[in-house]
Amino acid sequence: MIDLLKKLTQTDGVSGDEGDIRAVIEKEIKKYCDEISTDAMGNLIAHKKGNGKRVMLAAHMDEIGIIVTFIDDLGFIRFGAVGGLDVKDLVGRRVRFKDGTIGVIGSEDEEFSKKADINKLYIDIGISDTKKIPVQIGDRAAFVGDYTENKTSIISKALDNRVGCYILISALKKIKKNKNDLYFVFTAQEEVGLRGAKTSAYSVNPEYAIAVDVTDTGDTPSAPKMAVKMGNGAAIKVMDRSILCDSTVRNLMCEVSKKNKIPYQLEIMTDGGTDAGAIHLTRAGVKTGGISVPSRYIHSPSEMVAKSDVEACVELAINLVDSF
Ligand code: CO
Ligand code: ZN
Numbered sequence: 001m002i003d004l005l006k007k008l009t010q011t012d013g014v015s016g017d018e019g020d021i022r023a024v025i026e027k028e029i030k031k032y033c034d035e036i037s038t039d040a041m042g043n044l045i046a047h048k049k050g051n052g053k054r055v056m057l058a059a060h061m062d063e064i065g066i067i068v069t070f071i072d073d074l075g076f077i078r079f080g081a082v083g084g085l086d087v088k089d090l091v092g093r094r095v096r097f098k099d100g101t102i103g104v105i106g107s108e109d110e111e112f113s114k115k116a117d118i119n120k121l122y123i124d125i126g127i128s129d130t131k132k133i134p135v136q137i138g139d140r141a142a143f144v145g146d147y148t149e150n151k152t153s154i155i156s157k158a159l160d161n162r163v164g165c166y167i168l169i170s171a172l173k174k175i176k177k178n179k180n181d182l183y184f185v186f187t188a189q190e191e192v193g194l195r196g197a198k199t200s201a202y203s204v205n206p207e208y209a210i211a212v213d214v215t216d217t218g219d220t221p222s223a224p225k226m227a228v229k230m231g232n233g234a235a236i237k238v239m240d241r242s243i244l245c246d247s248t249v250r251n252l253m254c255e256v257s258k259k260n261k262i263p264y265q266l267e268i269m270t271d272g273g274t275d276a277g278a279i280h281l282t283r284a285g286v287k288t289g290g291i292s293v294p295s296r297y298i299h300s301p302s303e304m305v306a307k308s309d310v311e312a313c314v315e316l317a318i319n320l321v322d323s324f
Contacts, residue, residue, distance in 0.1 A: 002149060004028070004169070008162035012096060012142035014065030015082050015192045018042050020098075021061050025165060025186050032172050033184070042188035043200040046172065052180035053324045056206035056286075057171070057317065058197055058275045059164030060190030060213065063157070064299055065142040066095055066123070068135055075130050077103065077123040082140060083191030084272070084299055088116035093301060095141035101125055101134055102144065145301030152231070152306055159303040161190070163293050163310060164212040171317040179322045190275055194242065197275035201282040208249065208287050208324045211276035212313065214305070215240075215269050215292035226268070230294045230305070233263025234312040237290030240269040242277020249289035253316065256323050262315045263308070267292050291316055 013021030022044050030036060033046040044061070064083030071077050081087070090105045091112060097103070103123035112120055123141070127133050145157025154163075168184050175182070183204045188196035190213075201209065215235050218226025228235050236253045237245050257264040267290070280288035291313050296304040 005154065005163065005166050006147040008165055009147050009156040009158045012065075012098070013062055014140035014142050015062040015189045017098070017140045018062050018188045022186065025061060025169065028169055029172055029184070039200060039203060041196045041199045043196045044186040045200060045204065046184040048172065048175065048178055048182040048184065050178045050181040052322070053207045054181045054183070054205065055321055055324055056183045056185055056201060056204045056209040056279065057168055057321070058185045058187050058200070058209065058211045058279060059168045060161045060188070060196065060275055061165050061186040062188055062191050063142060063160065064191050065140050068137050068139045070137070071130060071133060071135070073130060075125070075128040075133055077125065077135060079121070079123055081118060086299065087118045087121070088113060089300070090121060094144040095123060096144050097135055097139055097141045099134055103141065143301045149307070152308070153304055154307060155302050155304050157301045157303065159295060159305055160214045160298050163214060163295075163305055167212050167291070167293070167310065167313045167317055170314045171321070174318055175321065180324060182321055187275055194273065194275055194278035197278040198282070201279040201286065205283065206286055209276070209279045210289050210291055210317070210320065211274045211279060212291045212317065213274040213293075214295035214298055214303070215267050216271065216298060217294045217296055220296060228265055228267050228294045230296060231308060232265045232294070233309060234316045235265050235267035235292035235294055237267045237276065237292055240273050240277070240290075241271065242273025243280050243288065243290070245276065245289045246280070246287040249287050252323055253289055253291070253320060256319050257316055260315060260319045262312050262319070264312065264316065
C-alpha cells in the first residue's frame with residue numbers, strides 16, 4: 001500500500017485546484033482504461049468499456065485547505081476556509097502552497113480558543129518584505145500532515161479522500177474482463193458542496209452509481225453513538241445527510257460481501273454527506289450506494305484508517321461492479 005497511497009495523500013489538491021493530484025492519478029490509471037478525459041469542472045473520467053449496465057464509481061480527489069484573501073503590509077497572509085475546517089484547531093498548523101512555501105498559522109487574539117474566529121488568524125511564512133512574498137490572492141494551500149503506517153493502520157492528511165481514489169485505482173487495475181460499462185470518476189470540489197459529482201454524473205448518465213469516501217467512527221472514547229468501527233470492514237452506506245441509499249443497491253452490496261467473505265458493516269453517518277448525495281439526484285434520479293472507509297480524525301492533518309478496511313473496500317468494489 002505504501003508507495004501509491006503515500007503519493008496520493010502527499011500530493012496536494014485543495015478544492016478547485018486539483019491539477020497536480022489529477023495528473024498523478026491519470027498517469028497511474030491511463031493504461032488500464034479504454035478512454036480517459038477531464039471535463040470543464042476538472043473531473044477525471046476513466047471509461048472501461050462493457051456491454052452491460054452503465055455503472056459509475058466516484059471518489060473525490062479534492063481536499064480541504066485554505067484560500068488567500070488578503071496580504072497585509074508586514075507580510076501576514078489572511079485566509080478563508082475551503083471546505084469544513086475546525087477553526088479552533090488551526091493555530092500552530094502548517095500549510096503548504098503550490099510552490100512548496102510553508103507557512104504556520106498564528107493568531108492575533110490571545111483569547112482565541114474561546115471565540116475561534118477565522119478572521120483573527122493569519123499565515124506567517126516568515127517573509128516580511130511583501131515584494132518577496134511568493135503568494136497571491138486566490139492561491140490555495142493544503143495542510144501539512146506526513147504519511148506514516150504501521151502493521152495495521154495508516155495516518156496521513158488527505159486520506160479523505162485519497163483513500164477512496166486508491167480504492168478506485170486498485171479496483172480499476174484488478175478488473176480484467178467486465179460485463180458492465182464502467183466509469184471510474186475522480187471528482188473535483190466535493191469538499192465545497194459535491195460540485196464535480198453533479199456535472200460528471202450528468203455526462204456519464206449512469207444506471208447505477210457508487211460513491212467511495214471516508215466515514216466517521218463511533219469507536220473512540222466519548223465518540224458519539226455510531227455503529228461504525230475502524231477495523232470491522234468496509235462500511236456499506238445506509239444514510240448520511242445527503243442521501244438515503246437505494247435499498248436494492250445496499251442489499252446487493254451486503255449479498256456480494258457475504259458471498260465473497262468480505263467483512264462489512266452498515267453505516268449511518270448523521271454528520272456530513274458524500275458525492276452519493278449529488279449523484280442520486282441527477283437527471284431523473286440514479287440508484288446509488290456508498291462504500292465508506294471508517295476513518296478517525298477526519299479533516300485533521302492526521303486522519304487514520306485501518307489497512308484491512310481499505311482492502312475490504314477494494315474487494316467489495318471489484319466484486320460489485322458486475323453484479324448490477
Ligand atoms: Co471531507
Ligand atoms: Zn470526503
